[in-house]
Amino acid sequence: MELTEIKEQLTKANLKVTHQRLVVYSALLKLENHPSAEQVYEFVKPDNPSISLATVYKTLETFVQKGLLNKVSSPEGQMRYDPRLKDHNHIYCLNTKEIIDYFDEDLNNLILDFLKSKHLNNLRIKNISLHIKGDKIDPSKEVSIN
Amino acid sequence: MELTEIKEQLTKANLKVTHQRLVVYSALLKLENHPSAEQVYEFVKPDNPSISLATVYKTLETFVQKGLLNKVSSPEGQMRYDPRLKDHNHIYCLNTKEIIDYFDEDLNNLILDFLKSKHLNNLRIKNISLHIKGDKIDPSKEVSIN
């Protein structure tokens, strides 16, 4: 995503365009595997030594509130952030602590159709996501789907 | 589950049968909605005023290590505990903070069959679970599936 596009997103969300917000959002786009707030902080600090960890936390939370990011809890407990807003599934590598996105339109539709046939009463569904937990067999290689 | 059955489970897992372990495990069976360690502590304290919060944490963690409980992270961050070991799905009520079990053999098979047709390389799958997030429409009533 372009810097100008990020600025537009911020303005559209009624957020002031600040340097900190731009670098935090850019970091999310660059960092794969759903970084934690701490990881975002470590990533941006070299080029922005005056940025505060609290600002990173607050910025991420603001983005979540405005729908620019999703917040996902990890099996380790701390929260991690995801800039991909389309419905998708997550593969949790327990040994490497990676969270890998798994986009699959067919799978989503399969599940949604199934759930439509069931009746889930008294619940307004916001989001459905399959969580696949496992261990990476060779941690030096990627998990791939085909 | 009977008390004697719980005792057997502990012995089978090479754990000493202590009063604390029995009340913590029993609490998990009684408390629906996947209590947090704190909630287990509050639940058992009236009848066991000398029990320590640290013991509750340690006991729960021991049970998880021995495979007697599952540990699940909640959207709010803290960990919650689940004595139901069979594969199942979770409904997260964001407004009430409940985690509701959703057992559905058909759904599990549907998903497993689908994933078998895909090839997930370099991952040893341990567990698959569908996460359904939403808001309870009437918080005073239950979510039901039929």
Place this chain on the structure above:
DNA sequence: TTACTAAATAATAATTATTATCATTTAGAA
């Protein structure tokens, strides 16, 4: 362009959830 104001930031204290430490107690084997 400048001045203004609400919002954002940095620094840091406070809070919450969880884990570690260690002296004391106890379950279960001998």
Place this chain on the structure above:
DNA sequence: TTCTAAATGATAATAATTATTATTTAGTAA
């Protein structure tokens, strides 16, 4: 009954996150 490794309780320590507050700044409007 005795013994010992394991478990417990009390509490300190740590990690993750949120709150507080003085200072700074983006964006608006004169």
